[in-house]
Amino acid sequence: MTDEKKLTPRAQDFSAWYNEVVVRAELADYAPVRGCMVVRPYGTALWENCQQSLDRRFKETGHQNALFPLLIPMSFLQKEAQHVEGFAPELAVVTHGGGKELEEPLVVRPTSETVIGYMYAKWIRSYRDLPILINQWGNVVRWEMRTRLFLRTLEFYWQEGHTAHATYEEAQEETIRMLNIYADFATNDAAIPVVTGRKSDAEKFAGADASYSIEAMMGNKWALQAGTSHNLGQNFAKAFNIQYLDRNNELQYCWTTSWGLSTRIIGGIIMVHGDDQGLKFPPKLAPYQVVIIPIWRTEDQKSTVLEAAERLRRELAERFRVILDAREEVTPGWKFNEWELRGVPLRLEIGPRDVEQGTAVLARRDIPGKAGKSVVPVAGLSHAVGELLDLIQANLLAAATAFRDANIHEPKDYQELKEVVADGWAKAYWCGDPACEAKIKDETKATSRNIPLDQGDAGPGSCIVCGRPAKEWAYWARAY
RNA sequence: CGGGGCGUAGCGCAGCCCGGUAGCGCGCUUGGUUUGGGACCAAGAAGUCGUCAGUUCAAGUCUGACCGCCCCGACCA
DSSP states (O other), rough: OOSSOOOOOOTHHHHHHHHHHHHHHHSSSEEETTOOEEEOHHHHHHHHHHHHHHHHHHHHTTTTEEEOOOOHHHHHHHSHHHHHHHHHOOOEEEEEEEEEEEEEEEEEESSHHHHHHHHHHHOOOOOOOEEOOOOOOOEEOOOOOSSSSTTTTTTEEEEEEEEEEESSSHHHHHHHHHHHHHHHHHTTOOOOOOEEEEEEGGSOTTOOOOOEEEEEEESSSSEEEEEEEOOOOOOOHHHOOEEEEEESSSSOOOEEEEEEEEHHHHHHHHHHOBTTOOOOTTTTTOOSEEEEEEOOSSSSHHHHHHHHHHHHHHHHHTTTTTTEEEOSSOOHHHHHHHHHHOOOOOEEEEEEHHHHTEEEEEEETTSSSGEEEEEEESTTHHHHHHHHOOOHHHHHHHHHHHHHHHHHHOOHHHHEEEHTTSSSSEEEEEEEOOOHHHHHHHHHEEEEEEEOOOOHHHHHHEEETTTTTSEEEEEEEEOO
16 A cells, blocks of 8 residues: 555455455454454444344244354264365364363364254154254354455354255255345345356365355456355254154154355455445445535534534434534545545535535445535435435446456357456356366366356357366356 | 565554664644645654564674464365
8 A cells, every 4th residue: 555545456456455445444353363353343334234134034034043052062073974074174173171171172163054953853853843944143163274354264253044844845945045035135235246056066065965156246356155055955964863753654854954144245245346445335234324524614614514414414314324424633525535435325515505505415435526426405305315325226236237247258168268267257068077177277266156047048068178068057267 | 384575653664784772654642723525733642673582882673483464375155
């Protein structure tokens, strides 16, 4: 950062831009332990809005919240072979408690399938107990090598849904239902367009029969897996004896699912919408939707302007999340820049001229400079603000969608795929052979993001790598 | 774990090559003037120079070990 006032431009160093904007906007800060972060009040407010949006959808589809313990017996992890293999390298293990070495080490949960499976086995007896639909809001720890604020930290905050069903069909239906809820949240609340699809075997969750994801394109054209939903088949049911008696009095294993979305979505919101000025929050999730900035010169003006500003704040607060920035130690110009950095969708300026004329100035974060400003009468202001926020929300999604679509390519051959994924996404047929997938990863750093459930009207084709017949195409991209 | 960078005031850095007891910008405090796109003047407060050991009359500076953080890669939500 050469100019202390300005962020590193995204085009110059996207990674530096990201780190600077996260810290300077006060979303998060580095904690004393490597790879851990503190989510500051502003970032927490954003996360809480994400939580509310998701929680409402979970409740609407019949889920209940519960809380399971942070510590899990080591042996639980080992009950499911794939699961332990996948998570063993990144476990934090507690070996001592109360000053004594523990008989059995406890792991700090990297995810909760195992404890929840254990409890489900206790709770489920009959088909009448099914389905069981529980969600947990909490934190988990995964000992990652390389960390980045929000995108990958040792500890992160998320929700994990865990359900048990009587049949495969029901479990699969649930898996896809929750995937679609994530897509709906991302698209309509976070204004992030996503592609939904099935993960390849190499990319799927350790212990799942099938994993599905929503994938979003960031401002540097990398992909971000922003939410996952897994059909766990009977893997955990068998490992933990989650069984029920069916109508015929026969003992059956349950079919379980799990699905999660984390604070990583905040990284997505930052990297999809942000620009060189800073953050650009979608109105539906923004901690503050409107910031009011009063402007005055003389003491007389100060009192009348502040009075008018406070009136507007009260009026707007009935419908919107609004903050009045009446600080006197910084100038209005400084505030403009700061709140733009912090991503507030709409700024309301009110000065002596406005008070006299019964007007206010509204400035849109999504349209820079004078072009985004308009003078509006304070009568009916609330209505005007509501309309503008809707417009901004729609505009952010439209801009992100246009950017994404402009950077998804359909390479004709492997050579072209290599070129394409260096700076964008590829749609390409894949025969399903892990060797072909690995070859792409080795040679381009791009991975298969997912195989869309909706393959469009494309019929079968031939694998972009080996040329053999391929039933499906996948998205390929570099990913976080 | 491999490669790179960095640890000096709250933040960003200079000083280190060539040892002599610490400085700049921003921020902070106080007072005054300012305020429609990152204001200005004046006076202040603030540092065990990452840790430990060594060399030396003397170490931020030289030597060694260690610790930590960030970035790039391999692994991952």
